[in-house]
Amino acid sequence: MLAAWVDGAPAGAISLDDRGLHYGDGLFETIGASHGQARFLGAHLARLMHGCVALSIPAPDAARLRSEVTRAAATAQHVIVKLIVTRGAAVERGYAFSGSEVPRRIVCAYPWPEGPAGDRAPARAAMAELRCARPVLAGIKHLNRLEQVLARQEARQRDLDEVILCSDAGFVTGGSMTNVFALIDGRLVTPHAAQCLVAGVVRGQLLGVAARFGIPTGEQSLTPQAMQSADALWLTNARVGLWPVASFGTRVFAAHEWTPRLQGALHAAAVEAS
């Protein structure tokens, strides 16, 4: 970690009574930053505010969050800023919150060695064995991430870059750390936000960028079979940006001409949105 702050002050620790630790009672954003500019910061803060509403956490002041993320973004040339908002210190013991807790802001700056233009080998992916369905929390970037921890372990054990998760109903909910896009019949499709484990910021930006390129997009239920027979697959998150998929189970994908175009457009959009 390069640096960290709690409620705006440099800090290395958090009080033991924080509900973020006890229950995962909070939210986070992972934000890429280059040359002091936090990428898609407005969209990240908007999602955080949406999550605060969903969890009845009083929303922190957005201008203050923006300034604290921007300070963290300046700690190196390329930085991953992690912004955590917990419900704060427990007022009472137990799961119930009183409503008088004071939310806590934690900002951590990490090195982002590869930066936004990171040139990584296309991803080897497959469906996960692990199932994860948390309909109440769909789309929210909360602190309860054990399924993702276990899914990353599965990916490592199977020597994959990413595993794709599926709901009980058999629909794709996303990768363990990414959102999923498929090129099907000339359309760039991705699961509905309400079906996603996390409604990714880069996911939302890519839908916008593609539309500007004149590429038809769609949010729809996506099955593993549809991914298997797609013309191309991509994964997105704040760190990897747009990551083409080299293989999905037994299916192998060739490089697709849209990959560099969409990567370039995403990069341009991030600079605009900073």
Added chain:
Amino acid sequence: MLAAWVDGAPAGAISLDDRGLHYGDGLFETIGASHGQARFLGAHLARLMHGCVALSIPAPDAARLRSEVTRAAATAQHVIVKLIVTRGAAVERGYAFSGSEVPRRIVCAYPWPEGPAGDRAPARAAMAELRCARPVLAGIKHLNRLEQVLARQEARQRDLDEVILCSDAGFVTGGSMTNVFALIDGRLVTPHAAQCLVAGVVRGQLLGVAARFGIPTGEQSLTPQAMQSADALWLTNARVGLWPVASFGTRVFAAHEWTPRLQGALHAAAVEAS
């Protein structure tokens, strides 16, 4: 909080890079303690060890845990000891763990004003609106507790003592903070451990105690309808022990003769097991 320790040393804070905070990557036990005796400590530690295996967290030394919980138990006449084991400080950023993290032990002592013989009014309960199904994590007492936080909020908003959660398949998984028992055709039945949100320690003890009383017990799938038409309902956890249910939705229950007998037997079992 009366007192707290991290890895055996008095502490009030935990390092900001702890994976318990970032992902809820850890486990906990809530242990009632009276007159310095932690109740059902062996069963609590056994469940914790089971959770460590499930999450691939290296198990802390049991004798050390026992001694740290016992120290916390001595801070007042009646204490709730919360034992948290996280995977420890992150070795790398991101969901994936490296396997070289060093688990962290957090022990917090809270007042337990009512103590084990707490005489509380029977519970007003109802089915929750909220749905929660996390089959991968069933039974494990992990730190990802947002559904419980939201369910407690629902209970408060509906002026109930407890709300009962149900799987997508329509089977009862437990209360927001309790396990559920029903008296049906002379048998004391409770959902299978594998169907429970948490396989409660007091739940396990009550099954044993009831068997010693010659009461037929059973672990079986339980529907809300079966609860509605049961002859009696009880809730269990480490704090409330055995809590009779006064009402479940529109159904009202009279006091049942087994309640004081089972409460007494549970109390005796706790003293034996200390």
